Amino acid sequence: MESTFAPLPAHADLPVVPLGDAAAWVDLHATLAAAREASPFGITDAGLPVALRFAEVEYILKSDQFEFGDLIAAVGQTEGPFYDWWHETISAFNPPAHTRLRRLLAAAFTARRVNDLRPTIRRVVEDALEPCLERGYMDIVDFAHVLPMRIMGGVLGIPREDVTVFDTLTDQLASGFNVATSKDPVGVANVNSALKELQEYAAEMVRDRRAHPKDDIVSTLVQERDGIDRLTDAELVAHIVFMIFAGHDTTKGATQIATMLLAKHPDQTALIRENPDLSGAAVDEVMRYESPVVMTTRQPLADLEIEGVPFVQGRPIGVVLVSAARDPRGFERADQFDICRTERRAIGFGSGIHFCLGANLAKAELQEAVRGLATRTASIELTHDVAWQPFKTLRGFDELRLAVTPS
Numbered sequence: 438m439e440s441t442f443a444p445l446p447a448h449a450d451l452p453v454v455p456l457g458d459a460a461a462w463v464d465l466h467a468t469l470a471a472a473r474e475a476s477p478f479g480i481t482d483a484g485l486p487v488a489l490r491f492a493e494v495e496y497i498l499k500s501d502q503f504e505f506g507d508l509i510a511a512v513g514q515t516e517g518p519f520y521d522w523w524h525e526t527i528s529a530f531n532p533p534a535h536t537r538l539r540r541l542l543a544a545a546f547t548a549r550r551v552n553d554l555r556p557t558i559r560r561v562v563e564d565a566l567e568p569c570l571e572r573g574y575m576d577i578v579d580f581a582h583v584l585p586m587r588i589m590g591g592v593l594g595i596p597r598e599d600v601t602v603f604d605t606l607t608d609q610l611a612s613g614f615n616v617a618t619s620k621d622p623v624g625v626a627n628v629n630s631a632l633k634e635l636q637e638y639a640a641e642m643v644r645d646r647r648a649h650p651k652d653d654i655v656s657t658l659v660q661e662r663d664g665i666d667r668l669t670d671a672e673l674v675a676h677i678v679f680m681i682f683a684g685h686d687t688t689k690g691a692t693q694i695a696t697m698l699l700a701k702h703p704d705q706t707a708l709i710r711e712n713p714d715l716s717g718a719a720v721d722e723v724m725r726y727e728s729p730v731v732m733t734t735r736q737p738l739a740d741l742e743i744e745g746v747p748f749v750q751g752r753p754i755g756v757v758l759v760s761a762a763r764d765p766r767g768f769e770r771a772d773q774f775d776i777c778r779t780e781r782r783a784i785g786f787g788s789g790i791h792f793c794l795g796a797n798l799a800k801a802e803l804q805e806a807v808r809g810l811a812t813r814t815a816s817i818e819l820t821h822d823v824a825w826q827p828f829k830t831l832r833g834f835d836e837l838r839l840a841v842t843p844s
């Protein structure tokens with residue numbers, strides 16, 4: 438997500454956050470804490486100014502003086518299908534266009550609608566857990582990788598046999614956000630071809646659900662009307678693809694992280710075993726303690742200053758969610774994983790008008806995963822040390838292997 442800029446002279450004194458160095462990612466929290474304790478803002482070694490403290494991060498996300506950063510331009514693409522698609526999606530819009538899209542899309546993600554999907558989600562979790570419990574062993578691909586796509590497939594109404602294809606296409610699409618892919622014509626062509634396939638599939642789903650409504654999110658969106666307003670077919674296609682994308686690596690990462698944290702904190706897992714209703718609080722704490730989204734970006738609509746630091750219209754600022762969530766000014770005992778903590782203002786799903794639209798769904802997925810993992814096992818143990826993937830704005834691991842004993 439990060440591009441290379443010539444740093445502004447006014448940012449020369451900000452502490453450097455060396456995100457271009459793999460060593461900085463081994464203990465990302467220590468890297469961020471060093472800069473955060475020195476200043477509310479840092480500068481990455483690629484020249485991107487970054488907000489590090491809870492108050493500044495929340496302020497920028499909630500302020501109407503900023504808009505969503507142009508992620509595609511930031512990685513060097515300024516035209517083409519991938520660029521066009523991103524600019525048709527909700528993230529690219531400011532109010533009032535954003536408000537209208539959000540109102541129409543939100544129908545699919547109300548707490549009630551998501552609760553209706555719980556039996557589907559629980560079934561997918563049970564199916565994924567069963568073989569792992571039988572053999573006493575769980576790999577990253579057995580659980581954390583299969584859940585998000587199967588659940589997304591279930592709630593969008595994608596047939597099981599197509600889910601693996603979707604997984605590959607979505608990975609291909611997501612690679613468009615890497616600077617390296619953007620500089621490689623073959624990489625760009627692959628991204629655009631994955632996008633085209635996903636768009637064609639989504640267009641077919643829209644046609645099908647209009648003729649034969651089902652109990653899935655696409656049917657809800659196709660039917661949703663707000664007075665005389667409704668989503669056009671082009672908007673439906675752009676956003677079905679966006680949802681598949683937005684709920685993919687994020688939920689994969691969050692499921693891996695939740696699994697890892699349960700294994701590393703048996704005392705907390707025992708609390709969930711005793712009282713499975715704590716899975717909601719556990720997910721809130723997972724999302725605070727190790728948010729899968731390292732940062733997002735915003736750009737000022739006009740030149741401005743925060744805490745005496747100047748920012749220039751249209752130049753991106755990194756908004757580091759992972760750092761805000763561990764800011765001791767924002768949270769007591771910020772570095773402690775405690776599912777019983779009482780303050781509930783995590784920042785892992787963002788804040789302000791772009792707050793994650795799929796948060797209810799993502800939380801339901803994670804809650805079912807956490808509940809299933811805790812209650813169906815007597816113990817979960819990591820069989821090796823886990824290493825965070827470096828340079829990934831969406832965090833996760835290459836490997837996650839666990840020994841599981843059924844309850």
Ligand code: HEM
Pocket residue numbers: 498505527528529539679680681683684685687688691729730733734785786787788790791792793794795796798799
């Ligand atoms: C654990 C999983 C997830 C995480 C950590 C996550 C995180 C986020 C974050 C941080 C944002 C705000 C970005 C910003 O302000 O710059 C966001 C926005 C968004 N997310 Fe999620 N997300 C997750 C799952 C999902 C799912 C499952 C869906 C949909 C099915 C989804 C759909 C969206 C949409 C549509 C937006 C844009 C909202 C807007 O611009 O108004 N997300 N997400």
